[in-house]
Amino acid sequence: DTGVSQNPRHKITKRGQNVTFRCDPISEHNRLYWYRQTLGQGPEFLTYFQNEAQLEKSRLLSDRFSAERPKGSFSTLEIQRTEQGDSAMYLCASSPDGYSYEQYFGPGTRLTVT
Amino acid sequence: SQKIEQNSEALNIQEGKTATLTCNYTNYSPAYLQWYRQDPGRGPVFLLLIRENEKEKRKERLKVTFDTTLKQSLFHITASQPADSATYLCALVTSGTYKYIFGTGTRLKVLA
Numbered sequence: 001d002t003g004v005s006q007n008p009r010h011k012i013t014k015r016g017q018n019v020t021f022r023c024d025p026i027s028e029h030n031r032l033y034w035y036r037q038t039l040g041q042g043p044e045f046l047t048y049f050q051n052e053a054q055l056e057k058s059r060l061l062s063d064r065f066s067a068e069r070p071k072g073s074f075s076t077l078e079i080q081r082t083e084q085g086d087s088a089m090y091l092c093a094s095s096p097d098g099y100s101y102e103q104y105f106g107p108g109t110r111l112t113v114t
Numbered sequence: 115s116q117k118i119e120q121n122s123e124a125l126n127i128q129e130g131k132t133a134t135l136t137c138n139y140t141n142y143s144p145a146y147l148q149w150y151r152q153d154p155g156r157g158p159v160f161l162l163l164i165r166e167n168e169k170e171k172r173k174e175r176l177k178v179t180f181d182t183t184l185k186q187s188l189f190h191i192t193a194s195q196p197a198d199s200a201t202y203l204c205a206l207v208t209s210g211t212y213k214y215i216f217g218t219g220t221r222l223k224v225l226a
Contacts, residue, residue: 004157031212042118042203042216043158056213091157102148103214105157 002026004106006092012112013082020078021109025094032075033103034067035091043091049075082113116141118217120204126223133191135220137204140185142215144206147180149189152201152219162189194224
């Protein structure tokens with residue numbers, strides 16, 4: 001399977017703990033995106049990378065969130081000191097260069113903060 | 115303020131009919147508008163893209179229109195089938211950015 005993969009698929013954590021999610025994009029895709037989605041809402045943009053460079057980050061993203069894409073391949077999203085409001089589906093997507101290409105989404109990581 | 119609005123209520127239609135979903139936006143100048151399908155517990159899947167200088171795009175049973183004057187896109191599924199039941203999301207990309215902004219989605223249910 002050469003699609004976008006995300007791990008873990010589900011994560012349950014206690015408030016105050018740190019969590020890290022991983023995304024492996026389609027290998028030839030240069031752009032990688034992270035989104036957060038809550039029930040009944042569309043995906044909310046968090047950040048995106050062009051190769052290893054993080055080019056834009058949502059102003060809604062607190063400093064507890066950090067993302068990396070160290071070699072321009074896989075990416076990690078870390079949430080420090082989790083809060084119950086962080087409970088959501090975290091989606092990763094990749095796309096080739098250019099505006100006109102579609103995004104390919106992974107299955108998501110569902111985070112539950114208790 | 116900037117907004118992307120889709121019908122928040124679910125749309126129920128009979129099998130074989132045409133489903134029409136709307137996406138309205140304010141205070142954006144999109145270069146591209148896309149439509150995605152999302153099934154429960156899964157990531158969105160790309161369906162169609164339309165550029166700001168295009169009026170209409172078709173793909174099999176799907177048709178998208180884009181009216182930059184009305185600031186609206188319509189998404190049509192003709193000869194709808196129960197398998198078309200899903201949530202449909204519109205997303206726009208504005209000039210000068212690679213950021214995709216998604217609407218809230220419309221849940222479509224096609225009744226057999």
